[in-house]
Amino acid sequence: MAKFELIGTATIPGQGSELRLLRRNSEFSIKIAGKTGELMNSRLHGSEDALAELACEPVKTRPSVRVLIGGLGMGFTLAAALKTLGADAEVVVAELVPDVVEWNRGPMGMVAGYPLNDARTTLSVGDVGKLLRTEKQAFDAIMLDVDNGPEGLTRKENDWIYSPKGLQAAQEALRPDGVLAIWSAGRDPAFTERLRRIGFMVEEKSVRAHRPGKGAKHVIWLAQ
Structure with a gap:
């Protein structure tokens, strides 16, 4: 079997950790230097697809629907949102690491079908937290996949997003009857209660x- 080849590195702003992009034939993998396991793999994106489908399905018939995705990753959540939503939708995607954007515009973009090229996509390079703080009643749905879940691994600053203040900001950024969807690698009952306490x-x-019914079990919180 062919081995993975390192084809790109990127520094996570504010953290200093290094992301590494690897390729093996048509398969791509992103890892954090010095840590075991993967952040993401192009063969295993069922839960990233589900994040968009679960969040966008309840709002897709609204006129001029506008949604926010925190975390571009390999582009699968963005691609699934675009597939679910109509022609008049706007999908804002915030990505902290500029190199990840360039990886999606380069050869890695083919795995998700180059969703950044879709005219409905608006790219924001920077911390999604800034959008949550400044946008009020701006989005019909917000999808957050910026780390491993409430127990972040890649960047300490991500903790704010999962804190009561971050969740309150997300609530205020939603339009009436909006949907907040949050991806996590595993369950966290305390976080579920935190969402409920926010309202x-x-x-x-x-x-x-991995679909259908294969691969690790991940969790998506749907909050309305």
């Missing part, structure tokens, strides 16, 4: 990393 109605969905 959200919460559903916890178990989804698979």
Whole structure:
């Protein structure tokens, strides 16, 4: 079997950790230098697809629907949102690491079908937290996949997004009856209760990393 080849590195702003992009034939992998395991793999994106589908399905018939994705990753959540939503939608995607954007515009973009090229996509290079702080009643749905979940691994600053203040900001950034969807590698009952204390109605969905019904179980919180 062919081995993975390192084809790109990127520094995570404010953290100093290094992301590494690897390729093996048509398969791509992103890892954090010095840590075991993967952040993401192009073969295993069922839960990233589900994040967009679960968040966008309830709002897709609204006129001029506008949604926000925190974390571009390999582009699968963005691609699934564009597939679910109509022609008049706007999908804002915030990505902290400029190199990840360039990886998606380069050869890695083919795995998700180059969704950055879709005219409905608006790219924001920077911390999604800044958008949550400044945009008020601006989005019909917000999808957050900026780390490993409430127990962040890649960047300490991500903790704010999952804190009561961050969740309150997300609530205020939503339009009436909007949907907040949050991806996590695993369950976190305390986080579920945190969402409820903010005032959200919460559903916890178990989804698979690889479809159909295969791969690790991940969690998506749906909060309205």
